[in-house]
Every structure is written in structure tokens, then in C-alpha cells.
Amino acid sequence: MDFSHILNYKNFRLTTLLAVFLFFSSINSFAETPLTVPPHSETAAHNEATPAAEEKFDPTVTILEHISDTHSWHLFGHTAIALPVILFTPNGLDVFLSSKLVNEHHEAVAYNSGKNTYLNEEEHIKILAADGEIDEAASAHVYDFSITKNVAAMFIAVIVILLVFTKVASAYKTRAGKAPKGLQSFAEPFIIFVRDDIARPNIGYKYEKFMPLLLTIFFFIWFNNLLGLIPIFPGGANVTGNIAFTLVLSAIVLVVVNLNGNKYYWSHIFKPDVPFWLLPIMWVVEIIGIFSKPFALMIRLFANITAGHIIILSLVSLIFIFKSLAIAPVSVAFVLFMSVLELLVAFLQAFIFTMLTALFIGTAVEEHHH
Amino acid sequence: MDLVTPSIGLVFWTLISFLILLVLLKKLAWKPVLTAIHDRELSIEDALNKAEIAREEIATLTNQNESLLKQARAERDEILKQAKTLKDQIVAEAKASAQAEGNKMIEKAKTEINNQKMAALSEVKNQVATLSLEIAEKVLRNQFADKQAQEGLVTQLLNDVKLN
Structure with a gap:
């Protein structure tokens, strides 16, 4: 038609x-x-006006709270795991537990470490001046290297990955030449999948050099994705849905791709087959291309995982928006469906990230064919 | 826009974690695992190739066996055939020789019988002659004893003879 x-x-x-x-x-x-709209101040104002009244449920605040990074790991009710806060301030390095920044009601309070007075404002640690007001000039020079919830969750993922794959590797040693068994037979198809379906077709015969990187990227993203889907303690952090995490991974991809670029790759960028007067435009386009490829990787992973978390949290929030238990079965059914879908997405995004990394490496190390 | 502002802490820790993970996994996991998988694939391929070769060998052996069997069968048939002809020949020969021998013996026997018969006959002839002579002598003696009769006879005989 x-x-x-x-x-x-x-x-x-x-x-x-x-x-x-x-x-x-x-x-x-x-x-x-x-x-x-700063949600905290709104609820604070609301609390001041009617302190006895029940807190009004705002799904946006709750959801954004859940998908963003925090300085303490909230478990349930008023129980949270205190995580170390590490700050580089104009007055020197400062390390203390995040529990110092909250009172027993889980409200942010000022803490004087001896070097500075800190206040956790919306998960940004600010320095308070002597008059109790936030010192914006000093706060701008606070570099926050805290072990936040996301960092802790990532460490857990790293430990899990190390445990799993050292065990798998030892199985290969003890069962050399034999058929895989147990954890080994779980891991092997994925390792072979990365090798035969991701690395080999995209990179070509030079694939072996990049296998450790691709495998590490694949399993690091996948395990973090899966841990993010677990709603209780060891999981629940939105690590792969955090822009900092995806930024680092794509920056690594950017560096690896361009360090391994051969003369054909660079000549394609600086001496493309176009009339000479087009060259300056092509340079701009190609150099933007160098950065836009990893940038797309960064945004894709971040957006997919964050969107998944937001959808699941929104569905759960329905119960509290309607303030009715009757809506719960519907919510639970949808959350279940979304969780299963997210399991697929967790694998798919790890796969796509690794696949595109292999593809970019492939274009960089490809021999000339024209 | 907190959501899309990367925090320096997480960037730093992610970088550290990823690099440590990459180095550790490369040493502890990926190298041994990939080598093991590669080795196993090679050994499987090798084993498959060997099996193929063995299969071919078996096929050639079977062929050889079959041809040997065929040859053996042909040889057996040949031997049987030869044996049969030999047997027939021997039997025929035996028959012939037996026949000849028999004939010979029969001939011999016949000659012997003839000889014996001849001997017996000559004996009998001799005896008969002797006896005849004796009888004749006796008869003659008896006859000549009666002179009258003799003369009568001679006269009669002379009468019978008609001189023509």
C-alpha cells in the first residue's frame, strides 16, 4: 500500500x-x-505543617531514590547497612561511616569529623559553614570516593564472579580433557558463546587477544544486571543502570578500540575516499564517530537497565498510589512478568554491549579489503 | 539531573574494580579455561580424525578379508574340482587295471583250462588207444582163434567184392 x-x-x-x-x-x-522539584524539601515542609499527618506517597521520589546511588544500604524499615564515606576535602582526606550522617529516625543530620562539618543533602555530601549553612564554595571541592551502595554491590558482584570463575577454572584443571560438569557446564556454553558468536565473527582471526576483555565485560555486566534484579540485600542496587558505571565501561571500550586501531582504521578516518574539499567535514564526522559509538553503548545499557527498574518500581508503587490491597495481585502479576522480561534484558544487554565492543574492535583491527 | 551525572566516586571504583577483575580473571580464569577448551576441542577433533582413519582402515581390512575369502573359496573349489577329477581318474584307472587284470586272469585260467583239457584229452586218447589196442588185440586174438570162421568170412568178403 x-x-x-x-x-x-x-x-x-x-x-x-x-x-x-x-x-x-x-x-x-x-x-x-x-x-x-526538590522532593526532600517538599516532604520536609509538609512534615512541618502537619507533623502528625501521614507522609504523602510520592512514587517519583521513591523510584528515583531506589534507582540512584546512596551512601548507606537500606535493608528494611529503619535498618540500613552503614557504608564508609571517603572524602577528599580542601582540609584533607576524611573517612567515616555513613551512619554518622543520619539520626535514629533516618533523617540527615550534620556531622563534625574534626576537619569539616558534613551534611548529606540528597546523597551529595556538603560542607557546612560555621553558621550551619551549606558552604557551596567548599562543597564544590569535596571529592566523594565513598563506598556507596552501588560500589558495594559492584564489589559483591566482583567477588561472586571471581569465586564462580576460579572454581570453573579449577574444574578445567582437575577434569582436563573431560566433559564439563556442574558449574563448569553452566559457564562453558557462555564462554564458548562469547568466543564463537561474538569474538570470532566480529574480530576475525585476531580474536584471541581480546577474549579476556570481552569475557570480563560480558560477565561483569551480566552478573551486575542479575544482582540488580534481586530486590533484597546482596542485590537491589542499580549498578548497571548508573551512568558512571556504563561511562567507565564505554571509556574502556573507547581506549581499547583506538589503541588497537591499525593503519587502515586511521586512514579510513583521516584519508577517506572523498574529494579533498570534503576532507575537513569528514574529519569532524569521523572523530565524532569515534566517540559516538562508545557513547551509544553507555546510554543503551544505562537506559535499558534504569527503565526496567523504573517499570518494576512503578508497578509496585501502584499499590501505594491506590492505597488498596486489591490492586496488589495485578501489580504482582505485572512485576512478575516484568522481572522475567528483565532477566532476558539482563542477558541481552550484556550480550549487546559485548557484541558491539567486539564489532568496534573488529573495525579497528580489520585488514584492508578495498 | 542527578540520574545522568556520573559521580566521580563510582567512576573511580568501577574503573578499579573492572581493571582488577580483568587482570585477576585473565590470570585465574580465562587463560586456563580458554586453553583447556581449546585443548579439548583439539583432542576431540584429533580423536574424530583418528576414528575416521580407523574406520577407513577397517573398511580396507574388510575388503581385504573379503577378497581373501573369495580367493580361498575359489581355491577350495579348484582343489575340490581337482580332487574330483583325480578321484575319477584313479577310479577309472583302477577300474581299467582291474578289468585288465581280470581279463588277464581269465585268459590265464582259460589257457590253463585248455591246457589241462588238452592234457586230459591226450591222456584219455592215449588210454583209449591203449585200451583199444588191447581190446583189439584181445578181440583179434579171440577171432583168430577160430580159423574156420575166419576163412568163411574171408570168403564172404571176397564174394561181396564184385570185380567190375
């Missing part, structure tokens, strides 16, 4: 453009509202 006459209809085209524009602008405003 030919729809071109619809698109050629001038009036309709204008309307469509307007509709699309309005659609995006409305999404923007929807997305910005919860971010621009």
Missing part, C-alpha cells in the same frame, strides 16, 4: 509535526517536573 499521499497532504504534515513536537515537549515536562 502507498501511504505517500497522506504524507504529501500539507495540512496533515503540519498537524503531525505539531503533534510530534507536543508529544516530546510533554514528555520533557513530565520528566523534568520530578527532577526539578
